[in-house]
Each structure stands twice: as structure tokens, then as C-alpha cells.
Amino acid sequence: MKILRRIMAFPLCLVGVLLPWRLRVIFSECVGWIIQFIYMNYIYTLRFILKELEKAKNSGKKQ
Amino acid sequence: MPGKEVVLLYSGGTDSTLAACLLAEKYDKVRLLTFKRFGLFSAANSLSNVARLKARYGQDRFSHEIIPIDGIFRKVSYDRFFTNLFKHGFFLLSTCGLCKLAMHVRALIYCLEEGIRNVSDGANKGMNLFPDQQPGVIAMIRAMYAKFGIDYSNPVFEFEGPQDIEFADRFHLERIPDLAAERDAAFAENKKKTTGHRLYEMGMMPSDNVKGTAQDRGMQPRCFQFILFNTWLHWYYLPFADMDRYVREGDSFFLEKIDRFTALLKEYRAKGHLSELAGYLGI
Numbered sequence: 001m002k003i004l005r006r007i008m009a010f011p012l013c014l015v016g017v018l019l020p021w022r023l024r025v026i027f028s029e030c031v032g033w034i035i036q037f038i039y040m041n042y043i044y045t046l047r048f049i050l051k052e053l054e055k056a057k058n059s060g061k062k063q
Numbered sequence: 064m065p066g067k068e069v070v071l072l073y074s075g076g077t078d079s080t081l082a083a084c085l086l087a088e089k090y091d092k093v094r095l096l097t098f099k100r101f102g103l104f105s106a107a108n109s110l111s112n113v114a115r116l117k118a119r120y121g122q123d124r125f126s127h128e129i130i131p132i133d134g135i136f137r138k139v140s141y142d143r144f145f146t147n148l149f150k151h152g153f154f155l156l157s158t159c160g161l162c163k164l165a166m167h168v169r170a171l172i173y174c175l176e177e178g179i180r181n182v183s184d185g186a187n188k189g190m191n192l193f194p195d196q197q198p199g200v201i202a203m204i205r206a207m208y209a210k211f212g213i214d215y216s217n218p219v220f221e222f223e224g225p226q227d228i229e230f231a232d233r234f235h236l237e238r239i240p241d242l243a244a245e246r247d248a249a250f251a252e253n254k255k256k257t258t259g260h261r262l263y264e265m266g267m268m269p270s271d272n273v274k275g276t277a278q279d280r281g282m283q284p285r286c287f288q289f290i291l292f293n294t295w296l297h298w299y300y301l302p303f304a305d306m307d308r309y310v311r312e313g314d315s316f317f318l319e320k321i322d323r324f325t326a327l328l329k330e331y332r333a334k335g336h337l338s339e340l341a342g343y344l345g346i
Contacts (some may be wrong), residue, residue, distance in 0.1 A: 002302040002303065005298040005299070005302060006298065006299050006302065006303070008298065009294050009295060009298035009299040010299065012291065012294050013153050013156060013291065013294060013295045013299055016156055016291040016295075017148065017152075017153055017155050017156055020141075021101075021136070021137045021140055021141060022101060024288070024291075025101055025102035025288060027291075028102070028158075028287045028288040028290055028291050029102070029287050031287070031290050031291065031294075032287030032290045033287070035290060
């Protein structure tokens with residue numbers, strides 16, 4: 001797992017470290033927004049599932 | 064101390080806002096410096112807490128300036144690039160530490176120009192993964208300021224870092240009572256010693272831990288360059304090295320950087336606008 005993480009991180013770090021400063025900023029922004037997108041999708045999907053479970057639980061109680 | 068002024072490197076976050084409060088009790092005037100550059104967006108967010116500070120302590124007690132540091136940040140990050148790349152490798156991705164060093168260099172120049180002898184920031188021991196908030200690097204920065212007759216202090220360094228927001232809290236779920244009680248009890252004492260709690264007690268914040276909330280994001284600049292730093296640190300470096308090694312190698316990298324910029328600052332003091340550094344200041 002550790003090695004896999006290192007292999008995944010290496011290209012990102014290599015590209016990041018070699019880029020001139022404005023391009024490094026833009027590259028970080030792109031990586032940041034992609035991670036943000038994945039994270040928000042995860043959060044909102046989980047929130048939706050939890051809400052639906054709660055609804056199902058409450059309707060079960062009423063019946 | 065009548066007539067005494069201090070410069071504070073001010074982001075607008077909880078740590079630097081509490082630092083501003085503590086300095087306001089000690090000095091007549093606190094000059095808040097917020098820095099902006101390409102990649103560090105929404106620097107004007109810091110204004111929201113400046114307004115709170117002025118409302119609490121008085122309009123005259125604080126001044127606030129937003130200063131660009133694009134050139135100096137580029138110089139700090141890319142100076143002697145290939146030498147540093149071969150010697151320190153991915154430590155060059157320590158953007159947060161390098162950005163803070165650029166802020167210190169600019170703040171030092173500000174102090175020299177304005178004749179101010181005291182500088183502070185919101186460095187906190189809870190943020191010790193960032194090189195600029197580690198005791199070793201802080202001592203080097205203090206020594207750099209001292210060479211120009213300026214005293215550098217960290218009024219909130221000994222405060223505790225905030226409690227991590229738990230998964231259950233994020234989703235407003237009920238937590239397993241025993242585990243939650245155990246965890247909360249473990250942090251209960253430290254919670255009272257966080258900067259957020261102190262600001263909450265002073266009536267400056269709506270809750271005692273705003274870290275990670277929308278309010279937190281709305282009161283300080285936004286920057287995504289920590290992503291590369293975190294990727295390198297948590298995925299590439301730390302799984303194969305311990306904290307001692309990280310601190311040791313980071314100290315060595317920053318010592319060289321700080322020595323280099325101390326020399327450039329001395330040249331700036333001697334030659335002013337004709338110095339190498341002046342070309343990066345937009346002067």
C-alpha cells in the first residue's frame with residue numbers, strides 16, 4: 001500500500017516540482033479542484049443515502 | 064508601552080486573529096499585513112475579522128494592508144533551482160513554508176522602511192507539519208529578524224491545535240456514545256486551550272471550533288498549493304521516513320534558504336533600490 005501510494009504520488013510531485021511558478025499554481029488548482037470534485041461527490045452521495053435510509057426508517061415506524 | 068507598534072502577519076484565520084487580540088493588549092497599535100499573490104486567492108476575506116477586531120478594540124488600534132508578494136515568492140521558491148532540486152528534491156514542494164518565508168522577507172522590509180522593531184505571526188505548535196510552524200525553522204526566522212534589530216514573537220504558539228472534525232459530526236450522525244465520550248474527554252482539557260475556544264470566550268467567534276467550516280473559509284485567503292505539498296508529504300515521504308527525519312531535512316533546506324535571504328536583505332539594506340532583491344519587490 002505504501003509503495004502504491006508512492007508510485008501514485010511520484011508523477012504528480014515530479015510534474016509539480018519541474019513546472020515554473022505560475023504553471024505550478026495552475027497545476028495545483030487543477031489537482032485541487034479534481035480532488036474537491038471527488039470529495040464533494042462522495043459527501044453528497046453519502047448524505048443522500050443517509051437521508052433516504054432515514055426516510056425509510058421513519059416510514060417503517062409509521063406503518 | 065505608549066507609542067509602541069507591532070507588525071502582525073495576518074491571514075484572518077483564528078490563530079492570527081487571536082494573536083492580534085493578544086498584541087492589542089500589549090501594544091498601542093497593531094499593523095496587520097495580509098499578503099496576496101497569484102495562487103493565494105481572496106486575500107480580502109481577511110477584512111471580516113479586521114472589522115471584528117476594530118469593533119472590539121477601537122478603530123485606531125489596527126491598520127490593515129494587503130501587500131503583493133508575487134516576485135518575492137517566485138524568488139524564494141525558485142532561487143538556485145537546480146542546485147536545490149538535486150540537493151533537496153521534493154522539499155522544493157514545501158510551498159506553504161516557502162510562501163511564509165516570502166511573507167517574512169516582505170514583512171522585514173516593511174519593518175525596515177517603517178522603523179518598526181516588533182513582528183509577530185500566528186504560528187501554532189498544532190500545525191507542526193508546516194515547516195514555518197516548527198520550532199527549528201521559527202528559531203531560524205527569529206535569528207534572521209534579530210540580525211536587523213527586530214524582535215520576532217509567536218503569541219499563540221503554545222495554544223493547542225483544534226480537534227479534528229469527526230466523520231459522524233460532518234454528517235450530523237449520532238456517535239457511538241462510549242467512544243464519543245472517551246474521545247471528547249481526552250480532548251476536553253486541550254479544547255479550552257485552543258485559539259478558537261479563546262476567541263469564542265472573547266465573543267469574537269460564534270463557536271469554539273470553526274476550522275473547516277464555511278465561516279473559516281470566508282475569513283481567510285484560499286490556496287490549493289498545499290495539495291502538492293500534502294501529496295508529497297503524506298503519500299511519498301512520510302510513509303518511508305519518520306517525523307525526526309522530516310524535521311531534520313526540512314531544517315537543513317530552510318536554513319540554506321534563510322541564510323541566502325538574510326544575505327540578500329543585508330544587500331537590500333545597504334544598496335536599497337539598486338539591490339538584487341528590490342527587483343523582486345515591484346519597487
